[in-house]
Amino acid sequence: KEVKDYLRLLDKPLDESEAPEARNSALGEDALWHVLYSLGQDNTHLTERKCYWGLVLAVRDRMLEKWSEVQRRYYKNDDKRLYYLSLEFLPGKFLRGNLLALGLENEAHEFLRERGFSLDEIIAKECEPGLGNxxxxxxxxxxxxxxATYGLPAYGYGIRYSYGLFRQEIRNGQQVEQPDNWLHEGTHWLIPRPYKLYPVRFYGTVYEWLDDNGILRHDWRGGDLVMAMANDVLVPGYRNGHVNSVRLWEARPHKEFVLSSFNAGDYIGSVQEKISDENISMVLYPSDDAPEGKTLRLKQQYFFVAATMHDMVRRFKKLNKPWDQLPEKNVVQLNETHPSIAIPELMRILLDEELLSWEEAWYICQKLFAYxxxxxxxxxLETWTVELMEQLLPRHMQIIYEINRRFLEDVRLHFRDEPDLPSRVSLITAGPEPRVRMSHLAIVGSFSVNGVSALHTQILRDRVFHDFIRIFPDRFNNKTNGVTPRRWLRQCNVPLSWLLSEHLGCGWVTDLNQLEKLRELVDVEEFRHDWEQCRLTNKKRLADYIEKMNGITVNPHSIFDVQVKRFHEYKRQLLNILHIISLYNNIRKKPEVKMQPCTFIFGGKAAPSYRMAKDIIYLINCVARRVNSDPHTRNFLKVIFLANYNVSLAQLLVxxxxxxxxxxxxxxxxxxxGNMKFALNGALTLGTRDGSNIEIAERVGDGNIYLFGLCEQEVIDLRRRGYDPWDIYKNDSELREVLDMINSDQFTPGDPTAFSSIFNSLLSGGDPFMILADYRAYVEAHKRIAHEYVDRELWIKKSIMNTAGMGFFSSDRAIKEYSEGIWDIAPDV
Ligand code: TH1
Structure with a gap:
């Protein structure tokens, strides 16, 4: 079939009103126009890059028209708006997704083909913004x-980092970090708004005064001012004419030069100050799941929160409504505690600038925020020292003290017979270096607190926030995460999307539960055959990439076993590589035993300061070097580490x-x-009873997933009983051999201590993540997999059943739950 035909087959036909023809000119013509008039370049002689940016601008025009229409409608319909505050966004590449959403893929293909270029090649060169971990x-x-696809009146807010997450290179097996200068060429996906500038204050002094009613008032003045400038990224809904935006703040100097030092001849000194202001939005902090406690990080948090609250209040004031309507017309979702300083910031605005009473202001906050x-x-769990807070944000610290004073007074009143409770729930820790607990601030200041999977929310209730459950019993709820089927199926898996649409129609793209209908097709032999062909096509494409990047040939018929995610001890990439070493030993010892060929693929970044995670990356690469070059095993076992795992690479791997x-x-x-993306595309999960794996098992069925190892309660019980990894070391000879190998120079000739920190952590260190405790169960699960993979009929059925059961994990379902259960907003369509 022609590209054109399959696109027609894949996608919901365009609504007449959305048709590109509704515009007077064709996409290609507009792109050419932009090459000349926006880029200022000759458009009779095209290059790939000119075509790319021309297309970007032409696509952006179409989104802008819709966006401004939609914004006017929000205003006219007096819609309640959602503000989604996040210090991180990881959108991936834009072009393909935006073309797809607008129904312009075909036109773009044509335009490029006529000029001898291809959309795939152009997209291969597109850079991705790595503004998240x-x-x-x-x-x-x-x-x-x-x-956007649901049509919600929503705004994302974050920071336009000049440098996203570092680019990872592997040199001699070790991670090397390189700066990610993603803006070096500029990007037209960002719309700079040089007139949307707000001042943000740091340090300074709080002054007190008495208002006409004799109420003590506060005024925060002086200190340093930095300007926040808006940059908007447009987010189109899928084929619905709806376009929302994410506003990313960029730090700009408050004043071009400090005139006094300029005149005194200190030219460089005055420029220095300008540079230090711009530092705030310079770089994303590269640690996932572990805060660094640096002043600059707190500055980033307050910087984007202050600008965002300013923007929200400005929009609200245009409506001329009383303040108590603020939470009826707005809701703010805090993505983790990183933006939780928004709570005292809004209090400050309402108290000090709008002169509301504490009770009024607090009532508004508690109805507005959700965490x-x-x-x-x-x-x-994020905390900041009171000392730093008092310096950097003196007024906010005062407000936090007052929130805490009133909250603890209430707690004492209601829980008279629990004298320890106030100190446990206090927003501020006791001790010589008191700290503000941001999670406690977020809980006390919000009307909703949610976890991200059923098990996680249960753990919040039972353990982490147990005290708060009793104080605020109705505040806690679960919203299991989801992923978008547009990027994580339609975009990344074209062959399978084609097959799905052929059999189910194309409604699944926006209604993922339609995948349930696949259950009726598992017994159709031809369908299973096509399914396998799709998977093989994808595997061959990945094999080509591996060949190109790592110079290693892998067999596309081998089992592709993939672990890609950030490196962290709790994620246990170490468990995976230990098992691989033991497989390697077995093949060498018993070359006569036929084994199903396996390709183990790893990818992921370690925080630059996380020593253990970096050691594990080094171990994987050293094992890979040894295994891949061993003639006795190379036909059965390959180990691949793919450098610089990011969204684009995920789209290839999944x-x-x-x-x-x-x-x-x-x-x-x-x-x-990640677990959801893989299962959605027909991978079988090998997993523990953790996070959303449990819910995936419930939906794909126990027979179609490989669960193993200790469950959460067993982990706790074993630790309580006393867990000694040395017992396992002594009793399991196969595992002992593996551990002794990493504690020798087997993988690092001449350097026997390269991995002693890993060995020590697993044994004398007490194995904090229970790797040895789960080792045997993990090996057994792998044996089952190797055995069942050979039965192609059975495996493909299981693969289909995975995709069929994954409808629930669409982010469309999650967003509907958030809108109905927390935000109380409805689509404006
Ligand atoms: C991750 C969680 O680790 C993961 O389990 C979850 O699926 C994901 O969030 C989305 O809900 C987290 N990432 C971070 C990053 C930072 C701090 C805390 C977390 S939790 C910087």
């Missing part, structure tokens, strides 16, 4: 897509994966979202 940022972007928690790792490794220690992964 991992799951949390990617979730925010999936949610923006679903909000999503994404982690229960104790080291990830549709080509047979086995998806989701093996975190039970109780540690709040949800996981």
């Amino acid at each position: 991992g799951g949390l940022g990617r979730l925010a972007s999936c949610y923006m897509d679903s909000m 999503t928690n994404h982690t229960v790792l104790p080291e990830a 549709p080509a994966t047979d086995v998806s490794e989701q093996i975190s220690t039970a109780g540690y992964e709040a949800s996981g979202t």
Whole structure:
């Protein structure tokens, strides 16, 4: 079939009103126009790059028209608006998704083909904004897509970092970080708004005064001012004519030069100050799940929150409504605690600038804010020292003290027989270096607190926020994460999308539960055959990439077993590589035993300061070097580490994966979202009973997933009973051999201590993530997989059943739950 034909088959036909023809000119003509008039370049002689930016601008025009229409409608209909505040967004590349949403893919193909270029090649060169670390940022972007597709009056807010997450290179097996200067060429996907500038204050002094009613008032003045400038990214809904935006703030100097020092001849000194202001939005902090406690990070948080609250209040004031209507017309969702300083900031605006009473202001805040928690790792729960807060944000610290005073007074009143409770729930820790607990601030200041999977929310209730459950019993709720089927199926897996649309129609793209109908097709042999062909096509494409990037040939008929995610001890990439080493030993010892060929693929970044995570990356690469070059094993076993895992690489890997490794220690992964993308594309999950794996199992069926290992309660019980990894070391000879190998120079000739920190952590360190405790169960699960993969009939049925059961994990479902259960907003369509 022609590209044109299959596109028609794949996609919901365009509504007449949405048809590109509704515009007078064709996409290609507009692109040419932009090459000359916007880029200022000769458009009779085209290059790939000119075509790309011309297309970007032509697509952007079409989105802008819709966007401004939609904004006017929000205003006219007096819609309640959602503000989604997130320090991270990971949208991935834009062009393909935007063309798809607007129904312009075909036109773009034609335009490029006529000029001898291809859309795929042009997109291969598109750079992706890495304005997030991992799951949390990617979730925010999936949610923006679903909000636009559902037609919600919603705005994303974040920071326009000049440098996104570092680019990862692997040199001699080790991670090397390189700066990600994603804006070097400029980008027309961002619309700069040089007139949307707000001042943001740091440091300074709080002055007191008495108002006419004799009420003590506060005024925060002096200190440093930095300007926040808006940059908008447009987010089109899928084929619905709806366009929302994400506003990313960029720090700009408050004054071009400090005149006094300029005149005194200190030219460089005055420019220095300008540069230090711009530092605030310079770079994304690269740690996932572990705050660094740096002043600049707190500055980033307040910077984007202050500008966002200003924007919200400005929009609200245009409506001329009384302040108590603020939470009836707006709702603010806090993505983790990173933006929770918004609560005292809004209090400050209402008290000090709008002169409301404390009771009025607090009533408004508590009805406006909602908080999503994404982690229960104790080291990830954010706190800031009172000392730093008092310096940087003196007025906010006063307000936090007052919130806390009133809150604890209430707690004492209601829980008279629990004298310890106030100190446990206090917003401020006791001790010589008191700290503000941002999660407690977020809970007390919000009307809703949600976890991101059923198990995670249960853990919040039972353990982490147990005290708060009794104080605010109705505040806690669950919203299991989801992923967008546009990017994570329609875009990344064209062959399978084609097959699905051929059999089910194309409604699944916006109504993922329609995948249920696949259950009727598992017994159709021809369908199963086509299914396998789709998967093979994807695997071959990945094999080509591996060949190109790593110079290693992999067999597309081998099991593609993939673990890609941030490196963290709790995610247990170490468990995976230990098992691979033991497989390697077995093949060498018994070359006569026929084994199903396996390709183990890893990818992911370690925080630059996380030593153990970097050691594990090094170990994987050292094992890979040894295994891939061993003539005895190379036909059965390959180990691949793909450098610089990001959204684009995920889009290549997800549709080509047979086995998806989701093996975190039970109780540690709040949800996981990679697990959903893989299963949606027909991979089988090998996972622990952790995060959303449990819910995936419920929906795809126990027979179509490989669950293993200790559950959350068993992890706790075993630790309580006393867990000694040395016992396992002594009793399991196969595992002992593997551990002794990494504690020698087997993988690092001449350097026997390269991995002693890993060995020590697993044994004398007490194995905090229970890797040895789950080892045997993990090996057994792999044996089952190797055995069942060979039965192609059975495996393909299981693969289909995975896709069929994944409808629930659409971010469209999650966003509907948020709108109905928390935000109380409805689509404006
Ligand atoms: C992740 C969680 O680890 C993951 O389980 C979850 O699926 C994802 O959020 C989306 O809900 C988190 N990422 C971060 C990043 C930072 C701090 C806390 C978390 S939790 C910087």
